[in-house]
Amino acid sequence: xxxxxxxxxxxxxxxxxxxxxxxxxxxxxxxxxxxxxxxxxxxxxxxxxxxxxxxxxxxxxxxxxxxxxxxxxxxxxxxxxxxxxxxxxxxxxxxxxxxxxxxxxxxxxxxxxxxxxxxxxxxxxxxxxxxxxxxxxxxxxxxxxxxxx
Amino acid sequence: xxxxxxxxxxxxxxxxxxxxxxxxxxxxxxxxxxxxxxxxxxxxxxxxxxxxxxxxxxxxxxxxxxxxxxxxxxxxxxxxxxxxxxxxxxxxxxxxxxxxxxxxxxxxxxxxxxxxxxxxxxxxxxxxxxxxxxxxxxxxxxxxxxxxxxxxxxxxxxxxxxxxxxxxxxxxxxxxxxxxxxxxxxxxxxxxxxxxxxxxxxxxxxxxxxxxxxxxxxxxxxxxxxxxxxxxxxxxxxxxxxxxxxxxxxxxxxxxxxxxxxxxxxxxxxxxxxxxxxxxxxxxxxxxxxxxxxxxxxxxxxxxxxxxxxxxxxxxxxxxxxxxxxxxxxxxxxxxxxxxxxxxxxxxxxxxxxxxxxxxxxxxxxxxxxxxxxxxxxxxxxxxxxxxxxxxxxxxxxxxxxxxxxxxxxxxxxxxxxxxxxxxxxxxxxxxxxxxxxxxxxxxxxxxxxxxxxxxxxxxxxxxxxxxxxxxxxxxxxxxxxxxxxxxxxxxxxxxxxxxxxxxxxxxxxxxxxxxxxxxxxxxxxxxxxxxxxxxxxxxxxxxxxxxxxxxxxxxxxxxxxxxxxxxxxxxxxxxxxxxxxxxxxxxxxxxxxxxxxxxxxxxxxxxxxxxxxxxxxxxxxxxxxxxxxxxxxxxxxxxxxxxxxxxxxxxxxxxx
Numbered sequence: 153x154x155x156x157x158x159x160x161x162x163x164x165x166x167x168x169x170x171x172x173x174x175x176x177x178x179x180x181x182x183x184x185x186x187x188x189x190x191x192x193x194x195x196x197x198x199x200x201x202x203x204x205x206x207x208x209x210x211x212x213x214x215x216x217x218x219x220x221x222x223x224x225x226x227x228x229x230x231x232x233x234x235x236x237x238x239x240x241x242x243x244x245x246x247x248x249x250x251x252x253x254x255x256x257x258x259x260x261x262x263x264x265x266x267x268x269x270x271x272x273x274x275x276x277x278x279x280x281x282x283x284x285x286x287x288x289x290x291x292x293x294x295x296x297x298x299x300x301x
Numbered sequence: 302x303x304x305x306x307x308x309x310x311x312x313x314x315x316x317x318x319x320x321x322x323x324x325x326x327x328x329x330x331x332x333x334x335x336x337x338x339x340x341x342x343x344x345x346x347x348x349x350x351x352x353x354x355x356x357x358x359x360x361x362x363x364x365x366x367x368x369x370x371x372x373x374x375x376x377x378x379x380x381x382x383x384x385x386x387x388x389x390x391x392x393x394x395x396x397x398x399x400x401x402x403x404x405x406x407x408x409x410x411x412x413x414x415x416x417x418x419x420x421x422x423x424x425x426x427x428x429x430x431x432x433x434x435x436x437x438x439x440x441x442x443x444x445x446x447x448x449x450x451x452x453x454x455x456x457x458x459x460x461x462x463x464x465x466x467x468x469x470x471x472x473x474x475x476x477x478x479x480x481x482x483x484x485x486x487x488x489x490x491x492x493x494x495x496x497x498x499x500x501x502x503x504x505x506x507x508x509x510x511x512x513x514x515x516x517x518x519x520x521x522x523x524x525x526x527x528x529x530x531x532x533x534x535x536x537x538x539x540x541x542x543x544x545x546x547x548x549x550x551x552x553x554x555x556x557x558x559x560x561x562x563x564x565x566x567x568x569x570x571x572x573x574x575x576x577x578x579x580x581x582x583x584x585x586x587x588x589x590x591x592x593x594x595x596x597x598x599x600x601x602x603x604x605x606x607x608x609x610x611x612x613x614x615x616x617x618x619x620x621x622x623x624x625x626x627x628x629x630x631x632x633x634x635x636x637x638x639x640x641x642x643x644x645x646x647x648x649x650x651x652x653x654x655x656x657x658x659x660x661x662x663x664x665x666x667x668x669x670x671x672x673x674x675x676x677x678x679x680x681x682x683x684x685x686x687x688x689x690x691x692x693x694x695x696x697x698x699x700x701x702x703x704x705x706x707x708x709x710x711x712x713x714x715x716x717x718x719x720x721x722x723x724x725x726x727x728x729x730x731x732x733x734x735x736x737x738x739x740x741x742x743x744x745x746x747x748x749x750x751x752x753x754x755x756x757x758x759x760x761x762x763x764x765x766x767x768x769x770x771x772x773x774x775x776x777x778x779x780x781x782x783x784x785x786x787x788x789x790x791x792x793x794x795x796x797x798x799x800x801x802x803x804x805x806x807x808x809x810x811x812x813x814x815x816x817x818x819x820x821x822x823x824x825x826x827x828x829x830x831x832x833x834x835x836x837x838x839x840x841x842x843x844x845x846x847x848x849x850x851x852x853x854x855x856x857x858x859x860x861x862x863x864x865x866x867x868x869x870x871x872x873x874x875x876x877x878x879x880x881x882x883x884x885x886x887x888x889x890x891x892x893x894x895x896x897x898x899x900x901x902x903x904x905x906x907x908x909x910x911x912x913x914x915x916x917x918x919x920x921x922x923x924x925x926x927x928x929x930x931x932x933x934x935x936x937x938x939x940x941x942x943x944x945x946x947x948x949x950x951x952x953x954x955x956x957x958x
Contacts, residue, residue, distance in 0.1 A: 200540065203494065204432075204433060204494075231433065231435065232433075239435065258872055261868075261872070262869075262872055264572065265572050265573075265865075265869060266572070267538040267539065267572050267573075270437060270539050271437055272435040272436065272437055273435055273436045273437065273438065273439050273441070274435055274443070275443070276426060276442060276443060277439055277440050277441075280439055285439075289439055290854065291854075293864075293865050293868055293869075294438065294439055
């Protein structure tokens with residue numbers, strides 16, 4: 153059984169459009185992948201998706217195109233084959249909860265702090281900077297998370 | 302040696318103990334809380350570090366742990382640019398010096414070996430881990446999986462580094478297996494997804510740790526082995542170990558014969574606070590209690606968010622743990638243990654949990670301490686307090702942190718010091734700020750209390766309720782040799798000249814100080830630290846508040862460790878924030894603002910508060926220039942910044958005047 157793709161694609165595209173300034177510096181083809189944390193396998197067992205290799209599960213891809221950030225549907229088959237720069241892994245319902253909020257990106261930031269969404273970095277800090285992610289990372293409050301607390 | 306008065310009051314803290322075959326003079330362990338970043342890029346210890354470690358050696362602790370050294374020549378274990386290395390005998394001379402300092406001070410010397418694993422490889426562009434699990438913070442390196450050969454090599458390197466430390470004169474070894482460092486990443490389900498004998502079950506995940514302990518114990522059977530382990534990773538929601546699993550791992554370590562377990566809390570990636578001042582002291586003590594219960598035959602050291610010697614003494618008395626492990630409070634005040642022993646705890650400069658130490662290290666800077674301006678400068682004579690060559694009569698304008706820090710420092714050197722302030726109390730804007738703080742007001746207020754106590758004990762004269770101006774100065778001509786202007790900063794209301802309705806604006810500092818009561822519907826212009834603190838306080842007390850900020854983001858002048866707290870508080874309190882927006886006019890109905898697209902909005906309010914920009918109170922410099930022999934300034938009176946700069950400048954000026 154496939155995992156459910158969280159959140160409405162149309163609405164997330166609206167969020168990306170509303171925050172276009174955050175993604176202006178991002179280089180073309182750079183992307184964020186959004187993957188559900190769990191899937192239920194054929195035996196009805198709950199399985200974690202974020203492994204080096206996994207059965208195909210649907211994912212959202214926020215990809216920078218020439219004009220703007222564009223939302224695509226994709227398939228996640230594990231970390232080993234993922235070419236995105238950043239990965240957001242969401243607990244069941246977390247992305248829907250964010251979308252239901254008046255300010256989805258702020259809610260996403262809150263969900264990161266509350267552990268309902270996990271963030272993973274797939275490139276070095278310098279690469280992220282060069283690829284234009286600084287504004288987005290700062291908007292999510294990520295540079296200030298971690299042990300400096 | 303006869304018992305000092307405080308030792309009788311804190312008998313458990315000052316009770317002698319034993320670590321392996323080494324007696325300890327008390328039950329206090331100096332913990333290697335974070336690396337200093339004072340050393341060379343290639344791992345050599347510098348004179349700056351040696352001067353610092355001499356201070357640490359003399360803190361009075363029974364056990365001193367020297368900061369972590371990485372054990373491998375490649376630097377896979379190296380997590381900070383200026384971290385010390387112990388992979389070769391070429392590093393030994395300075396370690397010998399440090400061990401000598403510790404022994405001269407009558408303490409047991411422990412060297413920590415720190416392989417940062419998931420957070421390592423700072424010069425390499427990659428890090429090593431049990432499995433490839435990407436980082437969750439953007440400032441670490443991409444992972445590589447360790448092979449079994451890598452594991453065996455890594456154990457050998459730990460053994461060699463441990464032998465080297467003993468050769469340098471240290472009595473024992475400490476290995477870190479917490480915080481997400483290498484051993485912790487093997488222990489944890491989150492980062493260990495291996496399918497060989499080093500992964501899977503808890504037994505398998507702990508295998509690397511057990512093999513490493515065995516190898517070091519076999520090589521150095523006579524020397525104590527301390528291991529630092531998480532009582533809680535705070536990563537369990539993302540597949541990390543539960544607390545139960547953490548304690549099972551502790552039992553594994555105890556079963557291998559470790560002499561001491563140092564219990565800690567949290568991974569670097571954990572999304573919740575563990576040691577900041579929004580965590581109440583004593584919050585994590587239950588983890589130490591459980592460790593002692595689960596491993597009754599192994600010494601337990603603990604000190605996470607336990608800064609108070611009185612509380613530590615009570616915990617030791619209750620048998621909750623065996624050694625109080627303390628570090629950050631002694632960055633703030635290296636004399637803490639001596640003051641406790643001499644019943645002078647009221648003189649202690651408390652660690653206020655600003656975490657300047659960590660936030661600087663994680664930005665690749667040497668660590669420093671808000672409360673201890675001399676930290677890291679021990680090697681510089683300019684920072685030492687020596688008797689003044691010429692005793693001067695000094696007046697200080699302003700009893701905030703800069704003025705008070707200057708006053709007590711100069712007084713210690715023999716000068717006569719009088720502090721003037723127009724308020725009826727000392728503390729300046731800090732007092733108002735502290736009273737409105739959502740984290741823990743008592744931490745910031747402890748700074749003010751410290752100055753009150755020290756001013757009284759040292760004989761600094763206070764002239765409160767006294768406005769310093771030219772008239773006062775004329776009446777005091779030739780009474781003072783020196784005037785120090787430490788009058789702080791104010792909100793620059795003149796910056797709003799030309800704004801229609803400017804006269805309706807209210808000063809945020811007046812609101813913070815409680816001299817002005819705002820309405821129940823408030824717009825605050827400026828979302829820096831003053832605006833944020835006032836907004837959070839007013840909202841928490843029932844007002845409707847909107848923040849307006851010209852910058853793209855809020856909290857621009859807030860130190861990194863508190864940026865996320867303020868943004869979290871603003872979100873939790875549901876305070877609307879308009880960024881890239883500026884004030885256009887103030888009317889009887891509220892504030893009219895305009896955003897970056899030119900759209901004007903009326904924000905309904907019965908009070909509009911200006912919380913930015915700030916301007917230094919420099920007028921007295923011009924007024925007093927021809928009225929006193931020496932005129933100096935320090936703190937925000939020179940340039941608005943904050944408490945850290947105020948305290949440090951006050952000290953530096955007091956040390957040299």
